[in-house]
Amino acid sequence: MNTSSKICDVLIAGGGNAALCAALSAAEAGAEVQLLEAAPRHFRGGNSRHVRNIRYMHKGPTDIMTGPYEEEPFFEDLLRVTGGKTDEKLARFCIQQSEDAVDWMRVRDVRFQPALGGTLQLSETNAFFLGGGKALVNALYARAEKLGVRIAYETEVHGVSLDADGFRHVTARTPDGDREFPAKAFVAAAGGFEANIAWLTEAWGPAAENFLVRGSPFNTGLTLRAMMDAGAATIGDADQCHAVAIDARVPKFDAGIVSRSDSVPFGIMVNKEGVRFYDEGEDFWPKRYAIWGRLIAAQPDQIAYSIIDAKAVPLFMPSVYAPLQAVTLAGLANEIGVDGATFEATLGAYNAAVQPGQLDSAVLDGCRTQGLGIEKSNWARTIDTPPFYAYPLAPGITFTYLGVRIDETAKVRLKDDSIAPGMFAAGELMSGNILGQGYLAGFGMTIGTVFGRIAGREAARHAIG
Ligand SMILES: Cc1cc2nc3c(=O)[nH]c(=O)nc-3n(C[C@H](O)[C@H](O)[C@H](O)COP(=O)(O)OP(=O)(O)OC[C@H]3O[C@@H](n4cnc5c(N)ncnc54)[C@H](O)[C@@H]3O)c2cc1C
The missing domain is CATH 3.50.50.60 (FAD/NAD(P)-binding domain)
Structure with a gap:
């Protein structure tokens, strides 16, 4: 020494x-x-x-x-x-x-x-x-x-x-x-x-x-x-700790802020079992992205998928990684490895629960679902226009x-x-x-x-x- x-x-x-x-x-x-x-x-x-x-x-x-x-x-x-x-x-x-x-x-x-x-x-x-x-x-x-x-x-x-x-x-x-x-x-x-x-x-x-x-x-x-x-x-x-939801495909360490993904409020999130687990429209994404790290950490294999359709694409900043995509919901379930029947049932129940309204991404627009176990409070719009997209998201820890x-x-x-x-x-x-x-x-x-x-x-x- x-x-x-x-x-x-x-x-x-x-x-x-x-x-x-x-x-x-x-x-x-x-x-x-x-x-x-x-x-x-x-x-x-x-x-x-x-x-x-x-x-x-x-x-x-x-x-x-x-x-x-x-x-x-x-x-x-x-x-x-x-x-x-x-x-x-x-x-x-x-x-x-x-x-x-x-x-x-x-x-x-x-x-x-x-x-x-x-x-x-x-x-x-x-x-x-x-x-x-x-x-x-x-x-x-x-x-x-x-x-x-x-x-x-x-x-x-x-x-x-x-x-x-x-x-x-x-x-x-x-x-x-x-x-x-x-x-x-x-x-x-x-x-x-x-x-x-x-x-x-x-x-x-x-x-x-x-x-x-x-x-x-x-x-x-x-x-x-x-x-x-x-x-x-x-x-x-x-x-x-501070932990956010980030693109699951980034390197294990040091990806920095480009790993962010902003699609969540404009679709639904499902876990690898194909079911929703939290209100995606609770508040503006910058005020909520920090809770999603913990939410995904509690899901099986710490992975979740943000699911959107073609209508949602112009509503958020594109991320570094391109989303997975398919022209049918069954095809998208296959792409992300989630059981097709459960996935389509989740989407079907969500689409049926969406209430009429005019989506406005700049405000808490009150476009919501009604009748689901976990409601979506804002920016709820049916997911029905192909192609359909999925962003895989994982917990990204910032600091302890x-x-x-x-x-x-x-x-x-x-x-x-x-x-x-x-x-x-x-x-x-x-x-x-x-x-x-x-x-x-x-x-x-x-x-x-x-x-x-x-x-x-x-x-x-x-x-x-
Ligand atoms: C992607 C990302 C974006 C962020 N954006 C913001 C933001 O915009 N605003 C904000 O306020 N905060 C942000 N943060 C949090 C912010 O980075 C930290 O709070 C802040 O930088 C902490 O400063 P620090 O000096 O304590 O730690 P660090 O800047 O992490 O420095 C720790 C240093 O210690 C060194 N070190 C570690 N172990 C040892 C050892 N055993 N011996 C000697 N040296 C060691 C490391 O190499 C490093 O140089 C962000 C964090 C990340 C990861």
Whole structure:
């Protein structure tokens, strides 16, 4: 085992947005900073490479936002999606601290685009990164390098060592074997464990084998596990996560946002037994797509099919993968491997239950079914015009919520509720402090930016006073 001869001031595990925000804020406070990123350079940046926007509090319209988004509506939105499973004090603190997040990033060369319209309807609440997450991550790395932050790629932290005085060193796998990195302070910002199928299986059972991982294959949770082993207190449930319905044909890891499929509200969803299992028209798709990951996870073999006919095709953005298709319903059942008789019976019952109405995809149009065990509340129209299409959909996990318990200074709590001196956390790895369940679009970046900045600043204060 090699040991780094030099004790650096602030050591950071991770290489995404939270880690980079921590690195910049520690370096700007005058600390010597070393960042350990598990991925090779060309794969750096974790899930942050995939992001499009950040939700933040602001008091009025700006050059990139169409209106104000103040603390109360922000907190109410969070309360609604989490069903109250949040720490109100920490959540409000995070929201308040997000107010200058966008300006802070702009000063550090991150660029934003003017507000757009479109399906996500986020122009009042979320700022969009110009060039997406890749541009964001590249800007932050360039800034970190300018400030003298040392960056080690292909360096995976799997051990964390503490003693009575606090943090001592981490152990990491490097291209030259295992190595210890001692430091005066440590910031853990190495993501969740969403790419660790074995760990997901502990929480979800064998269903997890069929999950697709939307983001980085490097977020295996080794640093989180090491902190737990070192005595850090945890918060959140291992099966709580952000999971959406995505095209089942994408690669197992890292397909990003192009894996989305938007056809669901304009047809019906059937499982592999050919039966419906939830109201496809409950609300607008951007408000519902995040519940379908869990819904499909509960179906046999974690697969479902969005079934539409030719009339529905112009109503949604085409997806990257072409749908399976056939000129008859029996033919489509055959294409997707579902029992033809059950499939046709499901379609027949659905078509017979559709009430008269004028479909309008822009509003909750009330075009509904009547008389089914599971009704469809909006955009219900008969599926009768060939060709018929099917999109296979599977649960796509975005990130997990189980994390280490922290306070407002991003200090990590130990199991006996004491503070571990010199140990801080930011980003996905502590998101469970605020996200008990559910998700608010753009809030992952809020958490990472707010607590990354705080963790870096506090770690520098701990290291150099
Ligand atoms: C497809 C997709 C789209 C998304 N879109 C949005 C969006 O528009 N807005 C939003 O707010 N959120 C979005 N998210 C969620 C968002 O990506 C995360 O909330 C956010 O990026 C988390 O930042 P982070 O720094 O904590 O983690 P990450 O950015 O994932 O970074 C974790 C880093 O840790 C490294 N690492 C992992 N294990 C180790 C280890 N053992 N040792 C050292 N390094 C390690 C990884 O290589 C990676 O660099 C999206 C996620 C995905 C997958």
